[in-house]
Amino acid sequence: MSSMIEFRNVQKYYGEFHALKDINLEIDKGETVVLIGPSGSGKSTLSRTVNGLETIQEGQLIVNGRDIADKTTDINRIRRDVGMVFQHFNLYANKDVLENIMLAPRIVLKMNEEENKKQAMALLDQVGLADKAHNMPSQISGGQKQRVAIARSLAMKPRCMLFDEPTSALDPEMIDDVLGVIKYVTSQSDMTSLIVTHEMGFAQEVANRVIFMADGQVLEDDSKDKFFDHPTNERARQFLSKIIKH
């Protein structure tokens, strides 16, 4: 197994604020890694550095074989292979559902229009929204938006997916549909996923590995079973007991 994402002594600052402190992390191809931790611990920041939405100030970050901190690396090339699903969906507000899915394959991958449309409809079918193809984003529910957003990412045929709290902005009754789709995505053997979530039941189901962050540091990085059975780090233990009680 070779690695899909590798952090080597990565430091990230927002101005003076040290947001990621000496991160070392290796995620193998095909792995599903769940990232948890209290609010403000740097989970979003960490996941957003992987596709260059946030820049790092020190260290190396190798994604799909390319160092994204290297100035000569074409970040747009890397982003084709790394899908991102946002907490607030970020569907293109000026495009209907079908166009949301077809736009990037058309203008970035130069995919043939017919093939693109076929793929988009197949993806919509997969996420159970074929009948919403011609709705505008404002006309569908949050859960539906997130499923479209996942389909939009998959349309680029990514090798890796980043999910940043994909269900945190959803009404409870919509969460399961979205988690179902994510579970399907992560079950594909060649897909690497990094998922930030507070859904512990879901984490137990899909994760190979769990990473716990606090204050910009990785405090625990374990296999799923070890993490949930007996986490070694005291703060991770406290965090788990709090979040599982809810």
Add this chain to the structure above:
Amino acid sequence: MIHLLTSNWSAFISGFGWTLLSSILALFFSLIIGSLFAILEVVPNKALRIIGNVYVEIFRNIPLLVITMFFYLVIPLYIVKINGFTAGTIGLTIYTSAFIAETVRAGINSVDPGQMEAARSQGMTFWKAMRYIVLPQAFKYVIPPLGNQFVNLVKNSSVLAFVAGFDLMYQGNAIASQTFETVNTYVIVGIFYLIITLPISYYMQHLEKKLA
């Protein structure tokens, strides 16, 4: 007043024509130049952003008349001979473009940054994300203030009178000094301006309602 209008008909109409032409040219070019500088003000590259900012701050904060005089007096001295109409229209274009840049930039900034992030995360370049996602959304925020800019532009075109631009205001001044019917002349001039500005106002309001 009717007599004043009919006996000076050709002067009024010619002034009206030059005002209209200058306004249309300035509107067209200031929209292009203004949008370009608006985008310069939001690009990731810092040097380009500074260039955009400097342009906007300079031309927004100098009186239109000064900019126009500069083109009328200074450019012919060193570069190329231009007449009053050209100098006035260039001055008007540049002055207005700085305001349009501010308007368009504010529109771009009103678009949820998540839209740009989603587009970039899919491998689109900054320019593609702008073109396909951000600018079309910024457009609807920009329509109402842009309408105001267009109306201001038409009114400001009266600066041509100072540089012998043969526009409506220039003709009005000439007619008033020949006929001594000062009040009536400027009432007629005002009405001619309204003929251009009112339809713009109404059309913009209509467009705004349609987009809302």
